Amino acid sequence: MAFCLYSQPNSLIRLGPKYTGPKIINSYSRPVSVHAVAGDSAMANSVRVAAAQMTSVNDLAANFATCSRLVKEAAAASAKLLCFPENFSYVSAKDGDSLKIAEPLDGPIMKGYCSLARESSIWLSLGGFQEKGSDDVHLRNTHVLIDDAGNIRSTYSKMFLFDVDVPGGMIYKESSFTEAGKDIVAVDSPFGRLGVTVCYDLRFPELYQQLRFNHEAQVLLVPAAFTKVTGQAHWEILLRARAIETQCYVIAAAQAGKHNDKRESYGDTLIIDPWGTVVGRLPDRLSTGITVADIDFSLINSVRAKMPISEHRKPTEFWKSACF
Numbered sequence: 001m002a003f004c005l006y007s008q009p010n011s012l013i014r015l016g017p018k019y020t021g022p023k024i025i026n027s028y029s030r031p032v033s034v035h036a037v038a039g040d041s042a043m044a045n046s047v048r049v050a051a052a053q054m055t056s057v058n059d060l061a062a063n064f065a066t067c068s069r070l071v072k073e074a075a076a077a078s079a080k081l082l083c084f085p086e087n088f089s090y091v092s093a094k095d096g097d098s099l100k101i102a103e104p105l106d107g108p109i110m111k112g113y114c115s116l117a118r119e120s121s122i123w124l125s126l127g128g129f130q131e132k133g134s135d136d137v138h139l140r141n142t143h144v145l146i147d148d149a150g151n152i153r154s155t156y157s158k159m160f161l162f163d164v165d166v167p168g169g170m171i172y173k174e175s176s177f178t179e180a181g182k183d184i185v186a187v188d189s190p191f192g193r194l195g196v197t198v199c200y201d202l203r204f205p206e207l208y209q210q211l212r213f214n215h216e217a218q219v220l221l222v223p224a225a226f227t228k229v230t231g232q233a234h235w236e237i238l239l240r241a242r243a244i245e246t247q248c249y250v251i252a253a254a255q256a257g258k259h260n261d262k263r264e265s266y267g268d269t270l271i272i273d274p275w276g277t278v279v280g281r282l283p284d285r286l287s288t289g290i291t292v293a294d295i296d297f298s299l300i301n302s303v304r305a306k307m308p309i310s311e312h313r314k315p316t317e318f319w320k321s322a323c324f
Contacts, residue, residue: 047080053267074292093261098177105155184207220242256268
């Protein structure tokens with residue numbers, strides 16, 4: 001079951017299972033509570049989650065206001081977890097700006113988001129926070145999980161850094177200002193066991209294999225800010241592949257649209273089930289809003305029982321000795 005809240009000025013639009021076009025269900029100048037969903041009674045053995053899409057800019061207060069509004073929408077839709085995209089709190093317009101605003105996790109920026117979670121009694125997945133690094137010239141690209149009491153439950157520093165030099169095209173070297181993480185992180189939660197990643201990690205399936213088969217993940221979190229070109233070519237394909245090969249739900253919150261004159265993100269926030277089916281998606285790839293779906297634990301168990309790949313995997317020693 002999935003539906004979407006698509007935020008436009010003063011409106012909320014719902015996408016139901018038999019969606020044939022946008023349907024405005026309310027239009028007010030203040031936040032609107034949304035409870036009506038096709039088949040709204042919660043499925044047994046399931047929990048409702050949401051993924052946000054936004055266009056962050058180089059204004060901490062403006063981004064916080066957007067996040068605050070989306071938290072209220074998710075809580076009104078009965079979601080217990082809301083996942084934000086990479087760089088949710090800030091996207092720099094000039095080189096070096098991200099380092100200037102980077103803060104420790106007990107700084108005022110993260111404290112504000114902890115308050116959001118506590119006030120709305122909702123868990124938050126905050127992907128890609130600019131955490132102050134070990135020196136003045138580096139930060140950490142940190143995925144922070146906050147519980148519904150406003151406590152930081154876990155953090156993960158992005159492991160794979162985006163260093164690209166395309167001949168005649170873009171040059172981007174994340175490692176020049178970012179410290180790479182070294183630890184794989186999986187966390188128990190009311191939404192199952194969460195595998196925590198960030199953006200470019202998506203291109204490295206071995207990380208997700210580790211999360212599923214060595215760390216028992218059931219839901220994979222992939223906050224991202226994919227470029228327009230790479231997103232159009234690979235975003236959905238890679239996400240569905242990670243869901244299928246791990247038999248996990250994938251929640252992929254995305255940045256969308258033009259952040260400034262130099263940077264544009266692909267968008268297309270998705271929630272994907274363990275069979276690889278898209279069960280949550282905004283009707284507009286570039287809109288600001290949320291999509292909502294139910295994590296069905298019985299579906300995870302069913303897919304894994306009917307396709308028992310965990311039993312058929314070869315140990316590392318096999319591949320070291322195999323000759324083809």
